[in-house]
Amino acid sequence: KGDKGFMTMNDGWFAEYVFEVAVRRDALPTDLQEALTQEPIVLPAWDPMGALAD
DSSP, rough: TTBBOOOOOOHHHHHHHHHHOOGGGGGOOOHHHHHHHHHHOOOTSSSSHHHHHH
């Protein structure tokens, strides 16, 4: 289905169904590229946000 094999989603769909996405670094705005150079904050396994990522 879709339009010639392409599916489209709107902002409401993303807000409802998307938790995380993978994006190439060169497609990110400069401020987000710079954020990737910072040391990550590792969440405990019992943290609600960490549990959602599994």
